[in-house]
Amino acid sequence: MGVVHNLSDKKKQTGSVQPLVDLTKDDMGRVNELILSQAGSDVEMIPEVANHLISSGGKRLRPMMTLVSARMFGYEGNGHIRLATSVEFMHTATLLHDDVVDESDMRRGRKTARMIWGNQASVLVGDYLLGQAFKMMVDVGSLAALDVLATSASVIAEGEVMQLAAAKNLETSEDAYLAVIKAKTAALFSAAAEVGPIIANADDSKRVALRDYGMSLGLAFQLVDDALDYSGTAEDLGKNTGDDFREGKITLPVILSYRKGDDAEREFWRRSIEDGQSDDDALAQAKIYLNKHNAIGETIERAVAFGEAARLALEPLEESAEKAALIEVIDFCISRVS
Amino acid sequence: MGVVHNLSDKKKQTGSVQPLVDLTKDDMGRVNELILSQAGSDVEMIPEVANHLISSGGKRLRPMMTLVSARMFGYEGNGHIRLATSVEFMHTATLLHDDVVDESDMRRGRKTARMIWGNQASVLVGDYLLGQAFKMMVDVGSLAALDVLATSASVIAEGEVMQLAAAKNLETSEDAYLAVIKAKTAALFSAAAEVGPIIANADDSKRVALRDYGMSLGLAFQLVDDALDYSGTAEDLGKNTGDDFREGKITLPVILSYRKGDDAEREFWRRSIEDGQSDDDALAQAKIYLNKHNAIGETIERAVAFGEAARLALEPLEESAEKAALIEVIDFCISRVS
Numbered sequence: 001m002g003v004v005h006n007l008s009d010k011k012k013q014t015g016s017v018q019p020l021v022d023l024t025k026d027d028m029g030r031v032n033e034l035i036l037s038q039a040g041s042d043v044e045m046i047p048e049v050a051n052h053l054i055s056s057g058g059k060r061l062r063p064m065m066t067l068v069s070a071r072m073f074g075y076e077g078n079g080h081i082r083l084a085t086s087v088e089f090m091h092t093a094t095l096l097h098d099d100v101v102d103e104s105d106m107r108r109g110r111k112t113a114r115m116i117w118g119n120q121a122s123v124l125v126g127d128y129l130l131g132q133a134f135k136m137m138v139d140v141g142s143l144a145a146l147d148v149l150a151t152s153a154s155v156i157a158e159g160e161v162m163q164l165a166a167a168k169n170l171e172t173s174e175d176a177y178l179a180v181i182k183a184k185t186a187a188l189f190s191a192a193a194e195v196g197p198i199i200a201n202a203d204d205s206k207r208v209a210l211r212d213y214g215m216s217l218g219l220a221f222q223l224v225d226d227a228l229d230y231s232g233t234a235e236d237l238g239k240n241t242g243d244d245f246r247e248g249k250i251t252l253p254v255i256l257s258y259r260k261g262d263d264a265e266r267e268f269w270r271r272s273i274e275d276g277q278s279d280d281d282a283l284a285q286a287k288i289y290l291n292k293h294n295a296i297g298e299t300i301e302r303a304v305a306f307g308e309a310a311r312l313a314l315e316p317l318e319e320s321a322e323k324a325a326l327i328e329v330i331d332f333c334i335s336r337v338s
Numbered sequence: 339m340g341v342v343h344n345l346s347d348k349k350k351q352t353g354s355v356q357p358l359v360d361l362t363k364d365d366m367g368r369v370n371e372l373i374l375s376q377a378g379s380d381v382e383m384i385p386e387v388a389n390h391l392i393s394s395g396g397k398r399l400r401p402m403m404t405l406v407s408a409r410m411f412g413y414e415g416n417g418h419i420r421l422a423t424s425v426e427f428m429h430t431a432t433l434l435h436d437d438v439v440d441e442s443d444m445r446r447g448r449k450t451a452r453m454i455w456g457n458q459a460s461v462l463v464g465d466y467l468l469g470q471a472f473k474m475m476v477d478v479g480s481l482a483a484l485d486v487l488a489t490s491a492s493v494i495a496e497g498e499v500m501q502l503a504a505a506k507n508l509e510t511s512e513d514a515y516l517a518v519i520k521a522k523t524a525a526l527f528s529a530a531a532e533v534g535p536i537i538a539n540a541d542d543s544k545r546v547a548l549r550d551y552g553m554s555l556g557l558a559f560q561l562v563d564d565a566l567d568y569s570g571t572a573e574d575l576g577k578n579t580g581d582d583f584r585e586g587k588i589t590l591p592v593i594l595s596y597r598k599g600d601d602a603e604r605e606f607w608r609r610s611i612e613d614g615q616s617d618d619d620a621l622a623q624a625k626i627y628l629n630k631h632n633a634i635g636e637t638i639e640r641a642v643a644f645g646e647a648a649r650l651a652l653e654p655l656e657e658s659a660e661k662a663a664l665i666e667v668i669d670f671c672i673s674r675v676s
Binding site for chain 1: 379381382383384435438439457458459461462463465466468469470472473475476477479481484485488489491492493494495496498499500502503
């Protein structure tokens with residue numbers, strides 16, 4: 001997988017989330033406080049379940065994106081704090097429900113909430129966080145921002161159902177797969193970035209720029225995630241590598257490898273993905289086939305292309321520390337593949 | 339259960355949902371169309387799962403309440419159609435998630451969606467409907483109505499978690515139980531009724547009247563449901579009687595009976611509710627104990643009192659066909675106990 005190493009060596013020198021972290025440090029302090037208070041409830045189980053996931057060290061890329069995209073256009077109110085918190089809650093709710101749907105045991109290096117408190121609590125606490133997210137958005141009072149975020153909530157769920165419907169279907173086309181990840185992952189990145197210019201009352205071209213940036217970045221992000229599941233380490237991932245494989249999940253590396261494979265290889269993918277014969281030996285074999293067809297490399301090439309599209313989306317905007325930070329994040333997301 | 343029969347004989351003569359149905363007939367036609375179109379999606383599984391439940395003949399009390407409470411104050415726009423549809427979607431989403439949480443097999447005389455399409459689809463399609471509900475609310479453009487409905491979404495989920503946390507706990511107090519059903523059931527009735535005067539720009543006293551009416555009606559409604567699970571017929575319920583008992587659910591009849599029971603009875607309740615010894619013989623025994631302590635009768639007395647509170651909440655409002663219809667619904671809800 002030479003391509004991978006070349007890319008990552010190059011990207012690691014440039015890409016960093018640090019400028020974004022530095023720019024949003026104070027605001028993120030307020031977001032983190034609001035996260036804790038809004039995940040609170042007199043019903044003890046709610047903060048327990050919510051905080052287990054919230055405190056598990058996610059990077060909080062999405063809320064930082066909202067904060068910086070508001071600041072970028074001179075926003076000086078407080079609404080961006082609540083919108084950023086809403087975005088993180090929508091994300092957290094999705095993860096809680098995802099882990100139920102995927103029957104996942106681990107997330108960010110910890111047992112999933114459903115393994116500790118059960119599927120029932122995970123479903124309901126997810127619902128609670130979604131309700132809290134909408135309340136905070138309403139408080140901000142921007143109907144345009146509400147529209148973008150409410151639409152993304154529908155689209156995300158739609159993407160998850162698409163994924164469920166395509167589950168274990170090796171005939172899934174690359175386009176169909178991109179439609180899934182556009183909905184389930186990229187839509188929230190896009191909404192998170194777009195609400196910044198909205199509350200800053202920036203003109204429509206700015207909204208479009210940030211929306212497109214978020215969408216392309218989200219696609220790149222998910223493709224890198226897909227690649228990491230076969231090429232990363234458990235430490236990088238915070239979950240076991242090969243989880244997608246064991247769950248019979250269709251991701252781009254598998255789609256590419258299946259398409260290019262001969263009859264014996266296709267038979268192997270059917271056995272492992274459709275029939276669940278996906279033990280460690282099968283995973284090792286899968287990696288050999290992925291490597292043979294450069295499926296990880298090609299997946300990353302696609303991610304790099306989406307990263308480039310994200311960069312292009314921001315090009316018309318004037319230079320600023322915020323813009324530079326958002327561009328650095330593109331390389332950061334892609335350089336996660338090591 | 340003499341009390342029950344007396345009450346229901348009396349109520350059956352007066353209570354009816356018909357005036358509400360008649361008043362909202364045209365509007366409900368539009369709501370039903372919007373329900374179908376908004377439950378649609380290119381992702382085939384979504385309308386399949388959603389329509390299975392939507393077409394199963396729920397009474398649609400909640401959306402009718404929104405429609406009539408808007409008309410009552412002279413509302414002449416179209417927003418009430420979308421808000422009523424949102425309310426029904428919030429309810430449908432809750433039912434989809436509830437059936438997963440309760441592991442229910444039957445709902446409204448049909449297999450639950452989760453039995454046909456699985457828990458995963460039920461969770462995700464519920465999420466989708468919730469997203470669609472918020473989108474429609476946003477379209478209406480009333481931040482005050484959004485606030486009421488978003489708050490109720492959080493409160494409903496909070497109530498569901500409270501119920502989960504109190505599951506199988508026979509020491510649950512009557513107050514704690516009322517707090518659960520206030521949140522999980524009554525909050526949506528209350529929000530459904532309150533958004534009418536809000537979009538009609540009626541003054542605050544009207545909002546409060548409808549909010550209080552909906553809250554009390556919702557409490558009465560849920561208590562009657564609890565009673566029906568032990569005293570109704572499968573035909574009335576659209577699900578098996580005794581479901582609450584078999585699921586080890588704590589409801590007011592059980593709380594009252596346990597509190598008044600002697601040591602042997604308490605031991606029986608622990609075996610059946612906590613340890614799951616809840617076969618048909620146990621259900622028959624439970625009914626004997628409930629009857630001995632008039633637990634169903636007392637539950638209905640509480641429901642009647644909440645019904646009276648609902649009626650009182652509307653008293654300050656001037657007479658109208660809408661007000662009369664809402665009052666008839668109170669008796670209708672209570673007279674379901676036969």
